[in-house]
Amino acid sequence: MERFTLKKLIHMISQREISSAELVSMYFERIKKYDHFLNSFITLNQESAEEQSLIADKKIHAGNYDLLTGIPYASKDIFCTKGIKTTCASKMLENFIPPYDSTVINQIKNSGAILMGKTNMDEFAMGSSNETSYFGPVYNPWDLERSPGGSSGGSAAAVASGIIPIALGTDTGGSIRQPAAFTGITGLKPTYGRCSRYGMVAFASSLDQAGLLALTAEDIAIFLETMSGFDPLDSTSVEEAVPQYSDFVHNSIEGKIIGLPKEFFNNSLDSDSQRILNQGIEIYEKLGAKITEISLPNVGYSVPTYYVVASAECSSNLARYDGIRYGYRDDDTKDLDDLYRTNRQIGFGDEVKRRIMTGTYVLSAGYYDAYYLKAQKVRQLISNDFTEAFKEVDLIVGPTTQSPAFSIGEKIDDPVSMYMNDIYTISSNLAGLPALSHPVGFIDKLPIGMQLIAPHFQESQLLNFCHLFQQETDFHLQQPQPFLDD
Amino acid sequence: MTVKKSDINHICDLSKLRIDENEISIFTKQISDILNMINELEQADTNNIKPMAHPMNMSQRLRKDEAILNNDRDLFQENAIDSEDGFYKVPKVID
Numbered sequence: 001m002e003r004f005t006l007k008k009l010i011h012m013i014s015q016r017e018i019s020s021a022e023l024v025s026m027y028f029e030r031i032k033k034y035d036h037f038l039n040s041f042i043t044l045n046q047e048s049a050e051e052q053s054l055i056a057d058k059k060i061h062a063g064n065y066d067l068l069t070g071i072p073y074a075s076k077d078i079f080c081t082k083g084i085k086t087t088c089a090s091k092m093l094e095n096f097i098p099p100y101d102s103t104v105i106n107q108i109k110n111s112g113a114i115l116m117g118k119t120n121m122d123e124f125a126m127g128s129s130n131e132t133s134y135f136g137p138v139y140n141p142w143d144l145e146r147s148p149g150g151s152s153g154g155s156a157a158a159v160a161s162g163i164i165p166i167a168l169g170t171d172t173g174g175s176i177r178q179p180a181a182f183t184g185i186t187g188l189k190p191t192y193g194r195c196s197r198y199g200m201v202a203f204a205s206s207l208d209q210a211g212l213l214a215l216t217a218e219d220i221a222i223f224l225e226t227m228s229g230f231d232p233l234d235s236t237s238v239e240e241a242v243p244q245y246s247d248f249v250h251n252s253i254e255g256k257i258i259g260l261p262k263e264f265f266n267n268s269l270d271s272d273s274q275r276i277l278n279q280g281i282e283i284y285e286k287l288g289a290k291i292t293e294i295s296l297p298n299v300g301y302s303v304p305t306y307y308v309v310a311s312a313e314c315s316s317n318l319a320r321y322d323g324i325r326y327g328y329r330d331d332d333t334k335d336l337d338d339l340y341r342t343n344r345q346i347g348f349g350d351e352v353k354r355r356i357m358t359g360t361y362v363l364s365a366g367y368y369d370a371y372y373l374k375a376q377k378v379r380q381l382i383s384n385d386f387t388e389a390f391k392e393v394d395l396i397v398g399p400t401t402q403s404p405a406f407s408i409g410e411k412i413d414d415p416v417s418m419y420m421n422d423i424y425t426i427s428s429n430l431a432g433l434p435a436l437s438h439p440v441g442f443i444d445k446l447p448i449g450m451q452l453i454a455p456h457f458q459e460s461q462l463l464n465f466c467h468l469f470q471q472e473t474d475f476h477l478q479q480p481q482p483f484l485d486d
Numbered sequence: 487m488t489v490k491k492s493d494i495n496h497i498c499d500l501s502k503l504r505i506d507e508n509e510i511s512i513f514t515k516q517i518s519d520i521l522n523m524i525n526e527l528e529q530a531d532t533n534n535i536k537p538m539a540h541p542m543n544m545s546q547r548l549r550k551d552e553a554i555l556n557n558d559r560d561l562f563q564e565n566a567i568d569s570e571d572g573f574y575k576v577p578k579v580i581d
Binding site: 096193304307340345356357377 | 489517524542
């Protein structure tokens, strides 16, 4: 089975080598054939997608079409889609049908791309393995006994296996980059405020950001143009012009300076990953970049800072789920207090409960200053470290994860060990920075990711570096073995 | 920092959660582990550092104070399990 890049599909449509209807039907056939191995989709949008593909073909036939007209994509099931179930992989929202589209979904709809379905994820995006989903775990296409990472695990597995060309994800602490690394694909978390959060089910509002998972940087560049920009409906959206990202990807990086934070290359990284990263760094040197060591002295506090800030925001955001206006409602409760507690006990899974409990604790009387205020101050220190570093370097490079994908069941009973998965990714969320993970090699036939971090709104630079790397290497073209045979 | 079962019960009261009796000891241990990990923050020197509430250090943008019609009650209530005549129904609160 050939995996097609978005760029290739756009070319095939424009050359009339394939129609949108054929493309949509081909991907649904792939999903039907392979997704029972992966469990990457929660809801399919087949009937509507097929109707839209016919409309797209009329436009294409008439020559009145845009770049993405008729191109299939998938969305993580955290983006509200009008008339299509949006579950957040929770029993709480199992039957929730949003009355409106999120801004990002709406922008993509206007671009002409066709929503094929909603992908599996960790419940309310809380998790790093996709095992907290109410609809069951997603399986990694490289090894079906392993996790694809999380929380955007469904989007990652679907793209890596070739059953969808590109998918939306969200990243609060690494939820796009870690699954991209574990499944051997490219994933971008844009700058905080770059893409609208309106209609994206809230987990931690000062950290959540929409982004993309795809096979190449160039595909992400093309798609990102459609879903970026200011949105008056999102109070933290930023008014900043959207560059034509796909025009920047070919630029030379000669003379650009890459910083390697010494705190990212210490004992917590396994030796094979270290060796592979060094080979990746050599490729950037070959492309003309200069390498220098830097220090981010406070970055070691990222994980504890995150689990105060994100849990606090989670406990506040998820207070809305009472089962009265929408969401899971138990019909056998004796009073209002019992109604709230029963709905939340049955509607939420254990990880969501742990985060609400941690967040409630750190915000409760007597603990606010020691935990929440302290964490906000450390967050400022971490952000300051990046500001200082970017005075000296253009880009920061490091690992995405400590090791390749772990086995399903390996970490789920030990929350702290699971949280440590995000050790390299969390700091860019705390500082609001754009960051990308791309494939850099393999250990025992499992993909390894490399992370690039840029200053605010420098997505074009991330995509530029990554694109040139992907012109020199073929890691991103390698395909999971079980999905090669057709 | 170790939390006790009574702390877990207090947190559940505050957040309207309920944990089964046989699960309380598991949650108590896990929340203790998480708080122990978080306690590492004590070592950070934050003297004279202002708390960061927004990653871009921006202030809250406000829209113009103009009335807008945004009432799709019937549409929104399609997601409610129990509603009648435009109201949401809940168990009796006052006897």
